[in-house]
Amino acid sequence: MRSYLAIFPALILAACEAPENRPSAPPPGVEDTVSVAGQESVIEIRAAWMRPHPAGRDVTAAYFTANLAEGFEDVLLSARIDGAERVELHGHFMTGDGVMQMREVGPQRIGEDGPLIFAPGGLHLMVFGLPAVSEGETVNGTLTFQNADAVPVRFAVQSMPPGLSAD
Numbered sequence: 001m002r003s004y005l006a007i008f009p010a011l012i013l014a015a016c017e018a019p020e021n022r023p024s025a026p027p028p029g030v031e032d033t034v035s036v037a038g039q040e041s042v043i044e045i046r047a048a049w050m051r052p053h054p055a056g057r058d059v060t061a062a063y064f065t066a067n068l069a070e071g072f073e074d075v076l077l078s079a080r081i082d083g084a085e086r087v088e089l090h091g092h093f094m095t096g097d098g099v100m101q102m103r104e105v106g107p108q109r110i111g112e113d114g115p116l117i118f119a120p121g122g123l124h125l126m127v128f129g130l131p132a133v134s135e136g137e138t139v140n141g142t143l144t145f146q147n148a149d150a151v152p153v154r155f156a157v158q159s160m161p162p163g164l165s166a167d
């Protein structure tokens with residue numbers, strides 16, 4: 001009985017809040033590019049996607065690529081996902097005995113040495129407490145940069161990275 005009660009409220013929450021994650025606008029894809037042009041930063045976000053929640057878990061990961069126009073510098077400070085309790089910037093690290101682990105990392109600089117890439121096996125957004133999302137949905141979020149400030153991003157929920165297909 002106790003475990004049943006623990007699971008049930010989560011289902012209700014998902015049922016109530018999921019529609020917010022399904023805008024009626026045309027389904028966006030990971031081809032969506034968000035550009036913010038300010039005086040201090042010209043930034044472009046593309047390939048924004050999020051993995052569906054593993055069954056029974058409320059933690060998932062989201063990814064994107066951020067590009068800066070030539071001659072600009074910026075720093076990714078934090079991220080937010082609508083409906084999530086919190087989002088952390090995470091990286092993967094090899095421990096001394098060869099085990100891959102992940103942990104929270106600090107702000108991430110973008111400059112002239114190429115795009116800032118959040119991708120499986122490397123940097124990722126760790127999304128906590130978001131009502132379960134599934135393949136085909138989209139989730140809105142915000143990436144906050146030092147210069148560009150708040151950049152809105154739409155994450156396409158899919159299990160495979162953009163550009164790869166399941167078969």
Ligand SMILES: [Cu+2]
Pocket residue numbers: 090091102103124125126
């Ligand atoms: Cu992580």
